Amino acid sequence: MQADRLGVLTGVHFIDGDHACAEGALAAGCRFAAGYPITPSTEVVERLASRFPLVGGLFVQMEDEIASSIAIQGAVWAGAKAITVSSGPGISLMAEHIGYAAMTETPCVFVNVQRGGPSTGLPTLPGQADVMQARWGSHGDYGIIALSPNSPQEAFDLTVTAFNLSERFRCPVVMLLDECIGHMLEKVVIPPAEEIEVVPRRLTTRPPGEYLPFQPGPDGVPEMVKAGMGHRFHMTGLTHDERGYPVMTAAAQDALVRRLVDKVARASREIALTEARDLDDAQVAVVSYGITSRVVVRAAELARAKGIKVGTLRLKTIWPFPEHRVEELLQTGVRGLVMPELNLGQLVLELERVARGRARVVRVPHAGGTVHDAETIVRAIEEAAK
Amino acid sequence: MSAQTTGRETTTRNPAPAADCAAPENPVLRYLRQDRLPHIWCAGCGIGTSVNCFARAVDACGIHLDQLAVVSGIGCTGRVAGYLKLDSFHTTHGRAIPFATGLKLANPSLKVVVYSGDGDLAAIGGNHLIHAARRNVDLTVICVNNFTYGMTGGQVAPTTPLQAVATTTPYGNLEEPFNLCHLADSAGAVYVARWTTYHVRQLQKSITRALQKRGFSFVEVLAPCPTLYGRRNRVGDGLAMQRLFKERAVVKNGVATRETNFDIYGHGPIPVGDFIDRDRPAFLERYNAHMARALGDQFVPYGDITVDEKAEADRFAGPEG
Structure with missing residues (x-):
């Protein structure tokens, strides 16, 4: 389905990643947003507050992030596509409702413009230390998708993708920007609406009485419903059956929670978006995401100039972790893996898990607050090439 | 709008199914998910009585049931959503009001009711209560106040009277309770009423009025929790608590809500009535x-x-x- 023209600001723009993210939401058909101010993410909702009244959307500044993260879900069950936006401390407050969205299979998008943490940390400076929070931030087992753009253009593109994936899998999707991407001004090309593919809500066409709101289709994903359609359905954050009724048994728990995890996990190849560069002859691969991937471009050039056969794999999808892409690297002769990230070693744990000792994995940790020095990454590449 | 939601009549009473003509049944039954009964509430609990009044109020004001949604939080009263045969949402603890805010704003044609307990709405959800009232979001909030946390075993709540014994105040409660009607009024609610589960007719009428108001309406229902409050504080069973409501409640329609404090299981009158009814966009x-x-x-x-x-x-x- 094509994007709604009214929301698509077709043209060439010079905007930052936060604004581009807002335009991506508009292009994807998002017409409801709730948020609470927090640096460095506020520009996203500021732009939505300005643009929504022109396109039939509604922004509400709620009393806190907890309210924001559940107000959007109320809007979704009324039929809207909805988004909320925050950064570290606010995302921590939203954690319960990320789990609620997973449990109630509410398609919605949570944007986290990452800053340095923990706690109040470095409000105006970058970090990438929320990648594990994006995966495991709410209690219990559940499937979730997280995407990480490395430019304002991609903040636009991937926000559209985030909405599409949330509708496709009926699960929350986390957009993991970082402060650099959020505040970086670059050229952003917004294509004509007819060139933007938008996944519509999968509203059931079954009549009341024949529809069960949590009965999965062949792909493990149930059809959606909204209030006012006459189904008089129930939904709950309690463990529930296909009718949405609470069932407090281990069997119901097993059936539901496995499905919530599997519907995402089994589609991980479809969801995994990556970008490969110079990997054909590579013996070392640098795996990175977000702002760090832009330093990696320079580091890889410097290492190539030193004669090291190095390539790069950039992860646009963080979760589910694109492990089949890492597996392919190992199959094609890569013997050293390097992962720089603006944390003290989070996503590299996934890399180590997938490598299972078949390649040397070199960590390039950084506590955040700025980006890596390219030379530091070059030294890690040299170590991995030994 | 989609075909399912167009052309519905919205002003007449809800017609009963034809089968009911032969054998009259309790008019409330068709508002309930009968496949979920029996419910989980204790003997003597007041929540079921409030649901009865709510169903009759819905019946009386003729809202089309397809356009009525109910949102609950967590707790004993939080289970109400699951028993009402409406589009119903059992949300997280304290967050029924912000969920309902999103639901209402994203589909303004819905009538959205928040149905939850005192702990859920006034403690963990207290901030949302005052801000929704301040914004004057078009919601009806029904707060069943049983002065304790029932679901978790009888802990102290922001509504628990001074000196009362709860599992977390074994030597008596030392904190002043909220007057929820005064709070809702101060925050900007356009309609505020309080009744007890003894006052079923009045409660039904007030809920009807609340459903008809445009803006943030708040109905407090004082209810017995004999299992976890009454037993521990020697105020007797459900019947004894109903008798207490009957004997001590004083109707004070239109009185300033700052004058409506009470000590539920102490002494003195319990002011009840329609306190606030005003208009604001x-x-x-x-x-x-x-x-x-x-x-x-x-x-x-x-x-x-x-x-x-x-x-x-x-x-x-x-x-x-």
Whole structure:
């Protein structure tokens, strides 16, 4: 389905990643947003507050992030596509409702413009230390998708993708920007609406009485419903059956929670978006995401100039972790893996898990607050090439 | 709008199924998910009585049931949503009001009721209560106040009277309780009423009135919790607590809510009645008027475009979107 023209600001723009993210939401058909101010993410909702009244959307500044993260879900069950936006401390407050969205299979998008943490940390400076929070931030087992753009253009593109994936899998999707991407001004090309593919809500066409709101289709994903359609359905954050009724048994728990995890996990190849560069002859691969991937471009050039056969794999999808892409690297002769990230070693744990000792994995940790020095990454590449 | 939601009558009483003509049944039954009964509430609990009044109020004001949604939080009263045969949402602890805010704002044609308990709405959810009242979101909030946390075993709540024994105040409660009606009034609610589960007719009428109001309406229902409050504080069973409501409640319609404090299981009158009934533009009314003023013809009110109506966007077709 094509994007709604009214929301698509077709043209060439010079905007930052936060604004581009807002335009991506508009292009994807998002017409409801709730948020609470927090640096460095506020520009996203500021732009939505300005643009929504022109396109039939509604922004509400709620009393806190907890309210924001559940107000959007109320809007979704009324039929809207909805988004909320925050950064570290606010995302921590939203954690319960990320789990609620997973449990109630509410398609919605949570944007986290990452800053340095923990706690109040470095409000105006970058970090990438929320990648594990994006995966495991709410209690219990559940499937979730997280995407990480490395430019304002991609903040636009991937926000559209985030909405599409949330509708496709009926699960929350986390957009993991970082402060650099959020505040970086670059050229952003917004294509004509007819060139933007938008996944519509999968509203059931079954009549009341024949529809069960949590009965999965062949792909493990149930059809959606909204209030006012006459189904008089129930939904709950309690463990529930296909009718949405609470069932407090281990069997119901097993059936539901496995499905919530599997519907995402089994589609991980479809969801995994990556970008490969110079990997054909590579013996070392640098795996990175977000702002760090832009330093990696320079580091890889410097290492190539030193004669090291190095390539790069950039992860646009963080979760589910694109492990089949890492597996392919190992199959094609890569013997050293390097992962720089603006944390003290989070996503590299996934890399180590997938490598299972078949390649040397070199960590390039950084506590955040700025980006890596390219030379530091070059030294890690040299170590991995030994 | 989708075919399912157009052309519905919205002003007449809800017709009973034809089968009911032969054998009259309790008129409340068809508002309940009978496949979920029996419910979980204890003997003597007041929540079921409030549900009975709510169902009769819905019946009386003739809202089409397809356009009525109920949102609950967590706790004993939080289970109400699951028993009502409506579009019903059992949300997280304390967050029924912000969920309902999103639901209402994203589909203004819905009538949205928040049905939850005192702990859920006034403790963990207290901030949302006052802000929704301040915004005057068009919601009806029914707060069953049983002065304790029932589901978790009888802990102290922000409504528990001074000196009362709870599992977390084994030597008696030392904190002053909230007067919820005064709180809702101060925050801007357009309709505020309090009754007890003894006052079933009055409660039903007040809920009817609340459902008919446009804006944030708040109905407090004082209810017995004999299992976890009454037993521990020697106030007797459910019947004894109903008798207490009967004997000590004093109807004070229109009285200033600051005058409506009470000590439920102590001494003195328990003021009940319709305290506040006033008009103030609801959130969306104000939003639409404000944006139309600020943006003129450029303003597109919410709901002109929804996710299943994108085809209509073609009417805006031009050289550039």
